[in-house]
Amino acid sequence: MEKVEILTKSKNYHVFIGENILQALTTKLDGFSKVLIITDETVSEYYQNTLIEYFPKSIIYTVPSGEKAKTFNVYEECINFALKAGLDRKSAIFAFGGGAVGDLAGFVAATYMRGIGFVQIPTTILAHDSAVGGKVAINHPLGKNIVGAFYQPEMVIYDTLFLKSLPKRQIRSGFSEVIKHALIADPLFLKQLMQEVSSIDQVNSDKLPQYLKRGIEIKASFVSIDEREAGIRAFLNFGHTLGHAIEANAGFGDLTHGEAVMSGMVFALYISEQNVGLEFNIQQFIQWIEMLGYEWKIPSYMKFDIIFELMKRDKKSINGNPSFVLLEEIGKPLMAEVEEQLLKETFYKMRK
Numbered sequence: 001m002e003k004v005e006i007l008t009k010s011k012n013y014h015v016f017i018g019e020n021i022l023q024a025l026t027t028k029l030d031g032f033s034k035v036l037i038i039t040d041e042t043v044s045e046y047y048q049n050t051l052i053e054y055f056p057k058s059i060i061y062t063v064p065s066g067e068k069a070k071t072f073n074v075y076e077e078c079i080n081f082a083l084k085a086g087l088d089r090k091s092a093i094f095a096f097g098g099g100a101v102g103d104l105a106g107f108v109a110a111t112y113m114r115g116i117g118f119v120q121i122p123t124t125i126l127a128h129d130s131a132v133g134g135k136v137a138i139n140h141p142l143g144k145n146i147v148g149a150f151y152q153p154e155m156v157i158y159d160t161l162f163l164k165s166l167p168k169r170q171i172r173s174g175f176s177e178v179i180k181h182a183l184i185a186d187p188l189f190l191k192q193l194m195q196e197v198s199s200i201d202q203v204n205s206d207k208l209p210q211y212l213k214r215g216i217e218i219k220a221s222f223v224s225i226d227e228r229e230a231g232i233r234a235f236l237n238f239g240h241t242l243g244h245a246i247e248a249n250a251g252f253g254d255l256t257h258g259e260a261v262m263s264g265m266v267f268a269l270y271i272s273e274q275n276v277g278l279e280f281n282i283q284q285f286i287q288w289i290e291m292l293g294y295e296w297k298i299p300s301y302m303k304f305d306i307i308f309e310l311m312k313r314d315k316k317s318i319n320g321n322p323s324f325v326l327l328e329e330i331g332k333p334l335m336a337e338v339e340e341q342l343l344k345e346t347f348y349k350m351r352k
């Protein structure tokens with residue numbers, strides 16, 4: 001089993017990574033007056049019996065799968081359920097699912113009685129990113145993750161056994177955040193990924209825990225310096241300014257988060273080349289991601305004006321001007337405002 005320590009101002013905790021580790025670690029999770037496990041319909045179909053076996057005393061609440069979980073309605077239903085089940089300030093909420101469940105359950109835990117215990121048990125590759133660092137949120141129809149909090153878990157137990165049931169599309173989605181971590185922080189890691197992974201079927205191999213661990217270490221290195229995103233933590237949003245906008249424009253859930261972020265990363269790479277002199281073989285990168293099956297082009301029905309308005313609402317915007325994480329070099333991010341004209345040209349260059 002691998003272990004990564006996450007050090008933040010508000011809390012220090014561990015991420016445990018390995019195959020078939022959850023059962024052995026359940027004793028670390030004793031001591032709460034009550035435990036409510038929030039999971040989603042799909043994950044529950046696969047693993048409800050496992051949850052009942054591992055956590056016989058807990059209560060399980062199942063929410064809709066995907067972004068449909070991150071709504072005001074579902075949030076309220078979770079709070080109602082927790083109240084009726086008698087959760088108190090010594091109780092805990094365990095998130096068992098992907099990033100959507102983690103974000104929702106974390107926001108419930110952060111706000112229920114002003115904050116109760118919270119444990120992340122992620123079941124997607126993408127959640128190597130979302131389960132670490134303490135950002136929790138639900139969506140507003142006008143913007144993603146608009147209502148949320150910084151709320152660190154007590155612990156993250158990342159049992160890679162659960163990743164075996166992930167459909168290919170979700171593997172691809174999650175792997176794009178692994179690629180993001182490599183692009184913003186570690187050129188050698190990027191090289192390794194480009195050499196070792198030449199089809200999406202190779203992602204879920206015995207090397208996966210090592211890739212996830214490296215991704216988590218990179219995330220931890222930003223979060224430990226800047227827990228509340230006053231500065232360098234924002235670099236983790238590489239690819240997300242456009243990514244979130246096209247996700248919102250498509251209607252949350254139509255594109256996966258990772259698909260949208262991949263388009264956003266290619267966009268940010270092109271702009272980095274123009275604006276800050278990035279020297280990187282973008283064409284070779286595109287050939288690689290196409291080999292992995294990424295649809296990186298912006299859907300043909302999307303219009304720049306709408307996307308631009310959505311980008312202006314991004315949380316990194318200052319005075320309504322969208323700002324972007326760009327790369328001076330692979331592994332050297334910076335934040336910059338970008339002229340609307342260049343954004344527009346790059347947008348149309350990338351549209352299907």
Ligand SMILES: NC(=O)c1ccc[n+]([C@@H]2O[C@H](COP(=O)([O-])OP(=O)(O)OC[C@H]3O[C@@H](n4cnc5c(N)ncnc54)[C@H](O)[C@@H]3O)[C@@H](O)[C@H]2O)c1
Pocket residue numbers: 040041042043046065066067070097098099100101102103123124125126127129130131132133134135136137144145162163164165166167170173174257258
């Ligand atoms: N908090 C953060 O720091 C952070 C960072 C990145 C992304 N996010 C958020 O994470 C979300 C995306 O995460 P995600 O891609 O994990 O999405 P998700 O939770 O929607 O999961 C994707 C799909 O896979 C299914 N699934 C989950 N685990 C499975 C398993 N083991 N086997 C089979 N199916 C499974 C889910 O039911 C869902 O349909 C977005 O809402 C995004 O905003 C948050």
